[in-house]
Amino acid sequence: MNNQEIVSKLWGLANVLRDDGITYQQYVTELTYILFLKMMKEQETETVIPEGLRWDDLVVKEGIELKMFYQGLLLELGRAKNERLRLIYSDAATSIDEPKNLEKLIKSIDALDWYNAKEEGLGNLYEGLLEKNASEKKSGAGQYFTPRVLIDVMVKLVDPKVGERCNDPAAGTFGFMIAADHYLKNKTDDYFDLDPLQADFQKKEAFTGMELVKDTHRLALMNALLHDIEGRIDQGDTLSANGKWMKNYDVVLTNPPFGTKKGGERATRDDLTYETSNKQLNFLQLIYKSLKDDGSARAAVILPDNVLFESGIGAQIRRDLMNKCNLHTILRLPTGIFYAPGVKTNVLFFTRGTKDENNTKDVWVYDLRTNMPKFGVRTPLTEKHFDDFVTAYSAENRSVIEDERLSVFTREAIAEKDDSLDIGLIADDSLVAYDNLPDPIESAEDAIAKLQQAMDLLSEVVEELRAVEVEENE
Incomplete structure (x- = not known):
């Protein structure tokens, strides 16, 4: 599984959270909280995260216990000694109300092919996710x-x-x-x-x-x-x-x-x-x-x-x-x-x-x-x-x-043009075609003449139909 396929799977998980009323932007933010923990584990750089608040501590929890642990984890990481970690989780709070949805999201992330993701670069994977969010019109992010x-x-x-x-x-x-x-x-x-x-x-x-x-x-x-x-x-x-x-x-x-x-x-x-x-x-x-x-x-x-x-x-x-x-x-x-x-x-x-x-x-x-x-x-x-x-x-x-x-x-x-830089646009082919159009007044007059002919023709038809009707009544 390459990064593009992983991004598609991660984005597909947004459907899990629709019932919780989560927007696409909230989903990406929520993914950031969770993906960071997983990626730190995969990169073997978990030492910046306090013990007891790492991926393995999160993934084993279920149900209400998971939700309570996750809420506490976000709060604690927002107070971490490591400045970059503290900034990432500053004022972090989950938008997910349903524990089973949170559990499904975490377990689905854990089940992805992280070996290939690391080979292609976790940073590239995350950028792919951000671009996917931008390309999704409903997200408004792009x-x-x-x-x-x-x-x-x-x-x-x-x-x-x-x-x-x-x-x-x-x-x-x-x-x-x-x-x-x-x-x-x-x-x-x-x-x-x-x-x-x-x-x-x-x-x-x-x-x-x-x-x-x-x-x-x-x-x-x-x-x-x-x-x-x-x-x-x-x-x-x-x-x-x-x-x-x-x-x-x-x-x-x-x-x-x-x-x-x-x-x-x-x-x-x-x-x-x-x-x-x-x-x-x-x-x-x-x-x-x-x-x-x-x-x-x-x-x-x-x-x-x-x-x-x-x-x-x-x-x-x-x-x-x-x-x-x-x-x-x-x-x-x-x-x-x-x-x-x-x-x-x-x-x-x-x-x-x-x-x-x-x-x-x-x-x-x-x-x-x-x-x-x-x-x-x-x-x-x-x-x-x-x-x-x-x-x-x-x-x-x-x-x-x-x-x-x-x-x-x-x-x-x-x-000479008041320092305007609105310059350098070439001729638009879609407009060039209009250069050969006839004079608009002549065109209008021609259209009126044709309409008048049509009306005269219709009047003649009406008169003929009336004449036929009169003959039949006699």
């Missing part, structure tokens, strides 16, 4: 879930290096940082090619982040732990003073939340130059401010279309971005890839300059949105869809690339 293939492409192009400090200020389940860690592990034989100090840095300091939602933060902590990452992952609002510790990074990779702050409130950070209630504009500011000004620090950020064209404060922030950074590439993403219809997004790639003025000279735009398939379950987004973009991005001289989706705009041309 409205802005970043597809793994897109994360991998962004990581590959930003190209993090060993020894660099990487950050995600809107960490979610820590997917970007885990992908960056995986990228570097593949290049260094799981860090065995590094000296002990370098390896220790990668494990404990290289990857950091912050997540606002407590349950999502819990998932991020477990996800990081299963990938042997111990970097700082705080729970809190990045747009408040709590997020000011995130600065001087070499790499930022992120997909900030969409929308405005609750009640239209503005960010409470006092280090943002421009005040706005737009979350993405605030995140964009703090991201380019959090990069080292050494000329090599870089970021790839997913942002919705409105950030590209919003006037007023939006234009001022874009202007500041292009001054302080070299905004060299914008990728216009396909619609529908975030499990939410109609969401239009982009990836902005930029590098922090050594000075604060005139760092952007040209902006290259790649349109991966227009004339693309409708992505979904039947047509999943794959790495192959990004091949031409990766080729264009990586070219030493982009001007020699012959690709209608690739275009370039000078900084002066962008300035």
